[in-house]
Amino acid sequence: MEEQAAEQGTADEVVVVRLGGARYALPMAVVAEVGRPPQLTRVPGLPAWVAGLANWRGRVLPVLDLRPLLGGAALAATHGRLVVLHVDGVRVGLVTEGVDGSTALDLERLDAPPAHLPPSAAGLLAGQRTDDDGPLAVLEPAAVLGLSAQLPRVRRAG
Numbered sequence: 001m002e003e004q005a006a007e008q009g010t011a012d013e014v015v016v017v018r019l020g021g022a023r024y025a026l027p028m029a030v031v032a033e034v035g036r037p038p039q040l041t042r043v044p045g046l047p048a049w050v051a052g053l054a055n056w057r058g059r060v061l062p063v064l065d066l067r068p069l070l071g072g073a074a075l076a077a078t079h080g081r082l083v084v085l086h087v088d089g090v091r092v093g094l095v096t097e098g099v100d101g102s103t104a105l106d107l108e109r110l111d112a113p114p115a116h117l118p119p120s121a122a123g124l125l126a127g128q129r130t131d132d133d134g135p136l137a138v139l140e141p142a143a144v145l146g147l148s149a150q151l152p153r154v155r156r157a158g
Helices: 002-008 141-150
Strands: 012-019 022-027 031-035 050-056 059-064 081-087 090-096 098-105 125-131 134-139
Touching (some): 012 090, 022 098, 134 141
Parallel strands (some): 022 134
Antiparallel strands (some): 081 090
16 A cells, blocks of 8 residues: 555655554654664653653753653663654654664555554554554654643743
8 A cells, every 4th residue: 555655656754663562653754863872861850751861962852752651661761773853943852662664654544543542642643554564653743742841841040
């Protein structure tokens, strides 16, 4: 089916990553780079899905671990791959268990996310497709970046 979409010119390139043993896709247009996970500094008081902050190419990069939101357990961030997303001038890193490569996928023709997912997970997904390797859920980059609204606000002494 993805081959047919690619022939018709409606397919988008996606990067396939593994999180919690499941496969997820991210639109290639928002993936800035993929690298080894850097050393992270954990910030006390933040949710488990915030893995920490990293020095990435001389800049502070917030790093997320979406597994707790997707129904899995957070794992050590020193293994796997870091996928750096860049959307509207904002960069954020995602800790993944690995990157399986890229593929063409028609992002306009996705099935609904599974009904059994917790709301925290369903809100992060644009939908899903099933291919020869099984289910492939598509992460919604805007929803991932929108997680920042759930973080506590810090007041600075003036």
